[in-house]
Amino acid sequence: RLVLELGGKSVQLHLADALGGVATACTTVFTSLSGQGCAVQSRVLVPQDRIDEVVAAVAGAARALRVGNPRDAATAVGPLISAAQRDRVERLIAAGVDAGGKLVAGGGRPAHLERGYYVEPTVLLIDDNRNPVAQQEVFGPVVTVQGYRDLDHAIAIANDTEYGLSGGVYTTDLRLGLSVAERIRSGTVQ
Helix, strand or coil: CCCCCCCCCCEEEECHHHHHHHHHHHHHHHHCHHHCCCCCCCEEEEEHHHHHHHHHHHHHHHHHCCECCCCCCCCCECCCCCHHHHHHHHHHHHHHHHCCCEEEECCCCCCCCCCCCCCCCEEEEECCCCCHHHHCCCCCCEEEEEEECCHHHHHHHHHCCCCCCCEEEECCCHHHHHHHHHHCCCCCCC
């Protein structure tokens, strides 16, 4: 087998017994290099029957993060690398909304910052994995949240991307977590 690091669209697959950590896991995406990491787990999969509570928690966590100068100790999310990258992230967010995604947090430039390449931590609720934000590497502080019906459906969604760099399975059941991880086509699964 061969693993090449050519891009990432990593999944965080949360099983029903471990939904309490979703907001924290998403915060890591926003605060890790402002989402500019190839292995950030930006596709969030959760049980469909719990999606409303998860979206509310993730959106609240996103809104609570301070965006600003990384030299300020109170800052949690810094700028993107360039104006071109900020513009690309904004285009992908718009494409995600145009494709049926619902913007539930962020999505714009912070009003209090007149200079710099900043994008607010952004949460998109999607129901179609063909959404461009679910398929393309955004490289910014953006997550999609998508519901799944059952474990087979979750794994099908997780594997429905041309990128298989990384991912994570969140559960309190180690045996179940390992069996799910073995079914995910990815270079690594945490």
